[in-house]
Amino acid sequence: MFAIVGAPQQRLALGAKQATSGPASFVRPAQAATNAKRNAYNIADATQHCVPALAGVRRSIVSRQTRQVRAAAATQASSGEKFDYDLVIIGCGVGGHGAALHAVECGLKVAVIEGHDVGGTCVNRGCVPSKALLAASGRVREMRDKAHLAAMGVQVGAVDFDRQGIANHARDLASTIQGNLRRSLEALGVDILVGAAKLAGNQRVRYGLPGRVDVGGEVSARDIIIATGSVPFVPPGIPIDGKTVFTSDHALKLEWLPSWLAIIGSGYIGLEFSDVYTALGTEVTFIEAVDNLMPGFDREIARLAQRLLIQGRPIDYHTGVIASKVTPGVPGVKPVVIELTDFKTKQLVDTLEVDAVLVATGRAPYTNGLNLAALGAATDRRGFVPVNDKMQVLDTKGAVVPHVYCIGDANGKYMLAHAASAQGISAVENICGRPHVLNHLSVPAACFTHPEVSFVGVTQEKAEEMAREQGFKLGISKTSFKGNSKALAEKEGDGMAKLLYRKDSGEILGVHIIGLHAADLIHEASNAIATGQRLQDIKFNVHAHPTLSEVLDELFKGAHVDAPAASSSASAAAADKGRAPAAAATAAPAAKKPAVAAA
Ligand SMILES: Cc1cc2nc3c(=O)[nH]c(=O)nc-3n(C[C@H](O)[C@H](O)[C@H](O)COP(=O)(O)OP(=O)(O)OC[C@H]3O[C@@H](n4cnc5c(N)ncnc54)[C@H](O)[C@@H]3O)c2cc1C
Numbered sequence: 053m054f055a056i057v058g059a060p061q062q063r064l065a066l067g068a069k070q071a072t073s074g075p076a077s078f079v080r081p082a083q084a085a086t087n088a089k090r091n092a093y094n095i096a097d098a099t100q101h102c103v104p105a106l107a108g109v110r111r112s113i114v115s116r117q118t119r120q121v122r123a124a125a126a127t128q129a130s131s132g133e134k135f136d137y138d139l140v141i142i143g144c145g146v147g148g149h150g151a152a153l154h155a156v157e158c159g160l161k162v163a164v165i166e167g168h169d170v171g172g173t174c175v176n177r178g179c180v181p182s183k184a185l186l187a188a189s190g191r192v193r194e195m196r197d198k199a200h201l202a203a204m205g206v207q208v209g210a211v212d213f214d215r216q217g218i219a220n221h222a223r224d225l226a227s228t229i230q231g232n233l234r235r236s237l238e239a240l241g242v243d244i245l246v247g248a249a250k251l252a253g254n255q256r257v258r259y260g261l262p263g264r265v266d267v268g269g270e271v272s273a274r275d276i277i278i279a280t281g282s283v284p285f286v287p288p289g290i291p292i293d294g295k296t297v298f299t300s301d302h303a304l305k306l307e308w309l310p311s312w313l314a315i316i317g318s319g320y321i322g323l324e325f326s327d328v329y330t331a332l333g334t335e336v337t338f339i340e341a342v343d344n345l346m347p348g349f350d351r352e353i354a355r356l357a358q359r360l361l362i363q364g365r366p367i368d369y370h371t372g373v374i375a376s377k378v379t380p381g382v383p384g385v386k387p388v389v390i391e392l393t394d395f396k397t398k399q400l401v402d403t404l405e406v407d408a409v410l411v412a413t414g415r416a417p418y419t420n421g422l423n424l425a426a427l428g429a430a431t432d433r434r435g436f437v438p439v440n441d442k443m444q445v446l447d448t449k450g451a452v453v454p455h456v457y458c459i460g461d462a463n464g465k466y467m468l469a470h471a472a473s474a475q476g477i478s479a480v481e482n483i484c485g486r487p488h489v490l491n492h493l494s495v496p497a498a499c500f501t502h503p504e505v506s507f508v509g510v511t512q513e514k515a516e517e518m519a520r521e522q523g524f525k526l527g528i529s530k531t532s533f534k535g536n537s538k539a540l541a542e543k544e545g546d547g548m549a550k551l552l553y554r555k556d557s558g559e560i561l562g563v564h565i566i567g568l569h570a571a572d573l574i575h576e577a578s579n580a581i582a583t584g585q586r587l588q589d590i591k592f593n594v595h596a597h598p599t600l601s602e603v604l605d606e607l608f609k610g611a612h613v614d615a616p617a618a619s620s621s622a623s624a625a626a627a628d629k630g631r632a633p634a635a636a637a638t639a640a641p642a643a644k645k646p647a648v649a650a651a
């Protein structure tokens with residue numbers, strides 16, 4: 053086992069290349085204008101699942117028919133020109149799905165064109181099955197941690213698992229949620245057209261399946277949203293055989309458990325799969341091009357993550373190197389051979405022999421074949437579709453292409469499921485003539501390891517740079533999970549949270565959390581950023597005791613802002629009238645000190 057201690061962080065220009073191939077096959081039969089079974093679906097059931105855009109389906113369905121009548125009229129009347137649809141969305145991942153639901157809510161007549169599978173990456177090959185694997189393997193890790201359980205007076209016997217059973221859980225969950233998504237669209241009257249789509253002009257889309265004359269056609273739309281997502285990016289020199297050298301697409305099937313797995317890339321996918329595999333008994337070696345592990349995370353959080361998620365587990369790592377050549381093996385017979393090259397000097401530095409390799413080096417946009425040239429547009433050198441803040445596609449001269457938008461992984465702004473969905477909603481708002489710009493700094497991100505890591509806004513490194521450049525004082529408040537009663541009751545005191553803010557105004561610049569349920573905890577901070585709440589006001593909010601949410605309460609109360617609370621004048625006015633408002637009533641207990649606090 054070895055460790056290479058990292059030099060100062062160095063940003064990589066390891067841009068993903070244009071995708072050369074998409075999902076393997078397009079097999080679904082023709083289903084143009086699929087509106088059947090609209091009312092058969094139990095909407096309440098769907099909204100409980102974890103797909104971002106499903107919230108709100110229930111209220112959408114209420115006046116569906118009225119809106120559709122309106123929408124059809126609008127489609128004909130708005131420009132004097134007749135369109136088949138108000139909006140056609142190319143791709144039905146969570147981005148396309150979220151946009152479709154919001155468009156129906158706004159009264160538009162909508163079709164989605166799906167080339168592979170409803171739900172796209174997130175539902176079928178991403179968030180959903182990976183979280184099922186993390187849930188099951190996490191349970192195994194927890195139940196095998198005898199010391200942890202014994203500390204709470206719990207004893208367990210031998211804990212075993214069924215690999216195929218865990219794999220089936222992931223597969224079945226993806227399939228259930230895919231069905232829910234499809235039915236939610238059908239229930240709302242969204243037409244699901246099948247085939248790979250290409251642009252035939254600003255307001256025309258052609259779609260079809262190779263070798264199938266019975267499938268496809270051409271539709272016109274007043275507006276078009278491109279939501280074609282991404283596929284795994286595989287660096288040159290790495291042949292994927294799907295058995296010993298694979299991407300997350302294969303890893304999610306959990307077809308076997310290698311004894312020794314090398315993971316190339318220590319980002320989200322690398323970390324989450326190292327959590328799954330080590331819980332199930334595999335040893336892991338990370339190969340990371342940057343000099344430190346988890347280069348995308350706040351440095352301090354990454355250091356603690358390294359202690360909690362790497363040390364103490366059967367994981368070692370090589371940093372500052374790339375896997376320049378990989379030769380696939382044969383499971384149980386011949387190892388995979390990996391040549392490691394120094395990222396800076398390009399010298400060959402080492403050779404590894406392992407049982408399998410997971411390539412987790414980012415995602416490439418799935419945008420070839422779209423025929424952007426029909427719009428006078430083109431992808432950037434990495435294959436992303438250029439857009440402005442309103443998600444409008446830009447042509448090769450940087451001018452807005454009228455009526456065409458691009459959201460989600462295909463534009464590369466923020467490759468997360470809920471970001472894709474939020475961008476879709478934003479694009480629809482703009483289509484409806486209500487100018488909208490999504491504040492990406494308010495979009496939270498989470499890595500679902502055990503414990504979880506989450507953040508919103510900027511890192512401390514970035515905040516320090518902003519403070520220097522803009523001349524404001526940076527405030528930093530920190531707290532530990534060790535000071536939280538609920539975390540201690542669970543014997544889960546490992547973890548910290550950090551708040552970065554402007555001392556002059558109380559504006560939140562970033563929040564970073566590592567610890568139990570960090571992914572759920574981040575939303576109080578992200579929503580505060582989205583709605584422009586200031587710390588001097590938020591610190592009066594009340595949190596139930598004992599809950600993990602008090603970690604955030606500690607952070608907020610540990611902030612020292614120069615500006616007065618907006619609520620203090622409201623409190624005084626209310627007190628004058630003999631009414632004690634909530635903020636005033638809670639001001640006294642607010643004196644609690646954070647477990648760790650810095651200026
Ligand atoms: C292993 C893994 C785990 C992840 N976990 C998380 C997570 O926990 N949380 C999170 O926020 N994000 C996660 N992500 C990222 C998330 O999956 C993506 O950000 C999200 O799926 C992007 O959504 P999208 O709608 O832009 O694209 P996609 O989901 O990729 O959907 C695009 C769809 O368009 C279709 N398509 C492509 N081209 C065409 C065409 N020409 N015509 C018609 N259809 C076309 C594709 O077949 C696909 O179905 C994960 C990703 C991976 C790989």
Ligand SMILES: NC(=O)c1ccc[n+]([C@@H]2O[C@H](COP(=O)([O-])OP(=O)(O)OC[C@H]3O[C@@H](n4cnc5c(N)ncnc54)[C@H](O)[C@@H]3O)[C@@H](O)[C@H]2O)c1
Nearest residue numbers: 066317318319320321322340341374412413414467498499
């Ligand atoms: N929980 C989540 O939200 C979640 C989970 C999984 C994936 N995702 C999304 O999926 C996308 C892909 O995830 P990912 O982990 O593949 O990408 P990533 O960008 O998060 O991490 C890639 C890592 O690979 C390293 N790298 C790149 N090229 C390399 C090379 N040739 N050799 C060695 N190291 C190299 C990078 O330095 C980086 O650390 C991300 O954009 C992420 O947003 C999100």
